[in-house]
Structure formats: C-alpha cells, structure tokens
Amino acid sequence: MRVFVTGAAGFIGRAVIAELVNHGHQVLGLARSDASAEIITKAGGLPHRGDLEDLESLKSGARAADGVIHLAFEFDFNNMAKCTAMDRAAIEAMGEAMTGTGKPLVIASGTLFLPKGKLGTEDTEPDRNNPLSERGQSADLVCKLSKEKQIRGSVIRLSPTVHGTEDKGFIPMLINLARQKGFVTYIGDGSARWPAVHRLDAAALFRLALEKGTAGGIYHGVAEQGVSMKDIMTVVGKHLQLPVESKSMNEAVEAIGFFAHVIAFGMSFNGHTYFINAAMCTRSYNPSNDLIVFDVPMPANASKFRPNINYFTGLI
Template sequence: MRVFVTGAAGFIGRAVVQELINHGHQVLGLARSDASAELITKAGGLPHRGDLEDLESLKSGARAADGVIHLAFVHDFSNMAKCTAIDRAAIEAMGEAMAGTGKPLVIASGILFLPKGKLTTEDTEPDRNHPFAERGLSADLVYQLSKEKNIRGSVIRLSPTVHGKEDKGFIPALINLARQKGFVTYVGDGSARWPAVHRLDAAVLFRLALEKGTAGATYHAVAEQAIPIKDIMTVIGKHLQLPVESKSLNEAAEAIGFFAHVISSDNPTSSDKTQKELGWHPSQPKLLDDIEANYFSSESKAKYSS
C-alpha cells in the first residue's frame, strides 16, 4: 500500500514511517522543509513538499496514495481555535480527494479531553466543555466523512505521554521544569492517573488501523491505563536529586503554570476494545522503566533539554 503520512518527520511520524516500510508499504511523507525531507528520505520514504495550510499539496498527496495517516498538528496552545481550524481544513481537503474511494484515513487525536476521574473507553464521549474540546472536532469530521463520503476513516486517541528515545513531549518538559525550579511537584496526593504508550507501540497501532480499521471507529493508543502522577514525579526527583513536593492546584499553577492542570488530570483509560479488534499487543518498555533507562543518560540529557 502507498501511504501518505503527514507529520512523517516528527517523533511519532518517524516511527510510523519505519513501521510501514518494515511491513511492505511505501510512504509518501509530507515535508515542510529541507530538514524534514531529509529525515523522511533517511527513513526510506519519499518526501512530498507542502504543509498543513497548503491544501492543494494535501489533496495531491491523498490522491496519490492508497491511504492516509494524519499525524501533523500545529501545537500552539495559546491559540487552540486556530490550530484546530487548520487541522479540520486539512482533513476536509484530504477527505475531498479521497471521497468515494473507500480508502483509509487514520488521524491522531488525544485522551486528555475525555471525562476525568473514571476509566474511559473507546466508546466514551469527550468532555465538550474541556479547554481542549475543540481538538475533538477533527474526530467528529472524520466520523462524518466516513458516513457521507465513503472513506474508511478512524481516529486514534493518543495517551498524553507517548514516550521513547528522542521524546520532546510532556515528560522532558516536566524534567526541564524541575531543573529550573529546583523541585519536583505533584498536585494533592499525586493520585491523578495517566495512560501511556511507547512510540513504537503507537506506530504499530497506526499501521493496524490503516490495514484493517473499521470506518468510523475510535481506537486508544494506551499500553498502560493508569500510572499515578506521583510515581512519575518520584522517578524524576530521584534522578535529579531534587525534593518531590505536594502542592495545591493553585500553588502548582503559580510554580509551573499550564502544566499544573495537565498533571492534575485524572485520566485512567482502557484500550481493551482496541487490542481485541485490531490484535494490537503493546510490547515495548513501560513508562517508568523507559524514564529510568533513557531520560537521564548522558546522551539523552542533550536531546531532552534542547
């Protein structure tokens, strides 16, 4: 299968490209720069120049492929409305090019805007009042395209931490914050729980959804469903030799800003349905083991602090 991948040069994207190629697929990767094009070429893919706001490049990439995996997203949390509007326009453009073909369109979404404090599943509706709720509108669009345009669209909700070597997401950000502040913090008793998935396991899931996902389906990229935040912070504190402190939400917000709300989110999440339907079996290192092994080595310090 020839697959058009947006975000192909990114942290998850490079793993997806390699997973696809290792299983006999060809990859056409969206490249917005020479550096991105070089990364895609090194991974064995063919660069396709353009970006998320170049709708004609997205349409031509989708037309030239047998399926699409959409990973790219503009991560500007100060203007979520604009970012999500760009994302929906990109999905609509690719969907228009694929209409009537029955080809697969797999997009990345998230878990953070699901309801808090209870185990959520693939059938759980997002919290439409969450600050990031607009992110879920892209998923709604894919479901709509699946029904109205004969596209085999599916949505993969990613864990808030997709971890692995070269990670530049939440865990490295928390490590850097701790270094800057001189302490590690969690909110309340630290019992808020996060799901997690290794990037290589996530890449396998994207391939499986592309190959045999159901139109209109939601899948969860969750290998571990409920890791207490306190456990994560304790590992970080141990390696940095810094105190690990409990704070109220307001105190934490004063100290670490936006991240206080992220680490106070209690998001236990199941992927049982995903694993059964697609035969997905996560096999990579778990989050705490990965942090211990790869996030504080001399080699990783430069990667994770850059």
C-alpha cells in the first residue's frame, strides 16, 4: 500500500514511516521544507512538498496514495481555534480527494478532552465544555466524511504523553515552561492523571488502523492508564531543582497561561481496551515498549521499567 503521511518528519511521523516500511508499505511524506524532505528520505519515505495550508498539495498527496495517515497539527495554545480550523480544512481537503474510493484516512486526535472522573474507552464521548474539545471536532469530521464521502475514516486518540527518545511533546514543554518560570506547578491536589504510550507502540497502532480499521472507528493509543500530575511535577521539580507548587486553576492560568487547562485535565483509561470494535483484533495491538520515564510507583499492570533520563540531560 502507498501511504500519504502528514507530519512525517515529526517525532511520531518518523516512527510511523519505519513501521509502515517494515511492513511492506511505501510512504509519501508531506514535507514543508528541504530539511523535512531530507528527514523523510532518510527515514525511508518519499517527500511530497507542501504544508497544511496548501490544500492542493494535500489533495494531490491523498489522490496519489492508497491511504492517508494525518499526524500534522499546528500547536498554538494562544490560538487553538485557528489551529483546529486549519486541521479541519486539511482533513476536508484530503477527504474530498478520496471521495468514493473506500480508502483509509486515519487521523491523530487526543484523550485530554474526554470527561474526567470515569474510565475512558473508545465509546466515551468528548466533554464538549472542555476548553480542549475543539480538537475533537476533527474526529467528528472524519466520522462524518466516512459516511458522506464513502471513505474508511478512523481516529487514533493518543495519550497526551507519547514518549521516547527525542520527545518534544507535552512533557518537554512542561519542563521548558518550568525552566522559564522558575517553579513547577500542578492544579489542586494534583490528582489529574495522564495516560502514556511509547511512540513505537503508537506507530504500530496507526498502521493497524490503516490496514484493519473500520469506517468511523475510534481507537485509544494508551499503554499506561495514568500517572498523576503531582507525581509528574514532583519528578520534574526534583531533576530541575525547582520548587513544586500547588495552585488553583485561576492562579495557574495567571502564572502559566492556557497550558494550565492542559495539566488540569486528566483521566484513566482501560489498559486492555485498545480496540472496542469487533472488526479489530485486540491481540493485534500489544504495547511492548518502555514505560514512561518517571521514578514514581508503577501501575500494577506494568511489565517492565527502564529509567530514562533523556528529558533532563540536555536533549531539550
């Protein structure tokens, strides 16, 4: 299968390229610069020039492929409405190019906008009052396009922490924010929990959804059910030798801005419910890579733990 991948030069994208190539697929990767094109080529893919705002490049990439994995997303916590609108426009363009083909369109989404206080599964509806819920509109769009455009659209709800070497996601962002502010903070009692998954396991899930996913399917990229924000922030503070402070939501918003909403939301996920839909085989996806880095009590179902201090050794 020839697969068009947006975000192919990124942290997850490079792992997805390797996963696809290792399973006999060809990869056409969206490249917005010469540097991105070089990364994609070295990873084993073919570069396709364009970006998320170049809708014609997205359409031509989708038409040239047997399936699409959409990973790219512009993060700007000060203007999430613009970011999510750009994402929906990109999905709409690729879906339009795939109309009537039955080809798979797999998009990356998240778990942070699901309701707090309950065990999350793929059937759990997003909390529409959550400030982060605009990202979920992309998932709604994919499910809508699956019906209207006769494509096989599916959604991967990724853990907020997709970790591994060269991670530049939420945890490094938290660390850099703490360095800038001179303190580490969590909200209230810090009981909000973040699930986690290694990027190689996430890459395997994207491939499986591409190959086997059902139209309108939603799948969770979750290996660890959740690590509490207090535990996460305590370890960050320990390694950076910075004070760790509990703040109210209002205090945190004033201190660190929109990111306060990110660290306030969390929930637990069923560690065995990776594929709810009967068409998917639950044994197909077995997260097997290292657990997240923190020296905190590991979950009862943890099978192995190898401490990793990459976050704190100058790699950020």
